[in-house]
Amino acid sequence: MLITIKDDFNLFKICNSGQCFRCPTVNGYTRFIFRNHILYIKQLSDESYDISCTEELWNTIWLPYFDLTRSYKKIRRLTTKDTFMKKATREGLGIRILRQDPWEMVITFILSQRKSIPAIKKSVEALCTHFGSLVTTEHEIVYLFPTPEQLKDATDDILSECGLGYRLPYVKDAVEQALYNTIVTNEWYEFDDHTLFTMLKSIKGVGDKVANCIMLFGYNRIGRAPVDTWIEKIINTKYNGVDPFPSYGDVAGVMQQYAFYYSLQHKDEF
DNA sequence: CTCCAGGGTTTGC
């Protein structure tokens, strides 16, 4: 069915901004997965898109997934006097912060440490094909992200095939804690930022950066601005070592994502 | 072959 999206929305940039790692183009459509829901979406013209789901599912699942109730146009206007961020928002126009599944974010960003984006993609994909549920769609065969139950009996040998490396015990521990319902329960959605941050960091292999990524991409806490190697380079080369993101307050995470995307597109500047 | 990747934990001071 056809829908209209009027706010910032660029499928390519959303998929290449380092927040989701398995959103390929299939038969001209971009594929997104949220838990057991699969969406194929294709831009037809400026504001017109073809989607594979019903209107009800679009409204209940995908509208919040793409954070479409928030105006990113307004957020982009908050860059007064910040010349670098003005450039970054221009470069990243169309990026949105996805509201992804927290469990998937925990495992994905535990994996992400000291890996390149292509390596993260390969590792996450391997986890899905080895342990996730198989779904046949109109376009392809897809594997969902594995649940804690599906990862429960995984052997070290097969997990190692997913390229987990030294992060393997972290993943196994997270699976164990999720099975006993001590991490990433539904109650965690209600926690305030500080509590959520503390709870996430209690998971082995989750430090400041990964906790902020989980909060930003899994809990839509758009005030969180993860500082990784690229953001650190930006702070040092563009801001003389002074972190500019706290000054953006409750939308710092969106600015961070614009800046991160910019750095990926202009690696030679850093 | 080397170097580094959307870092975190452990150890030593």
Add this chain to the structure above:
DNA sequence: GCAAACCATGGA
């Protein structure tokens, strides 16, 4: 409290 060592693997 902080800095340094160490971590396993793949892509460039």
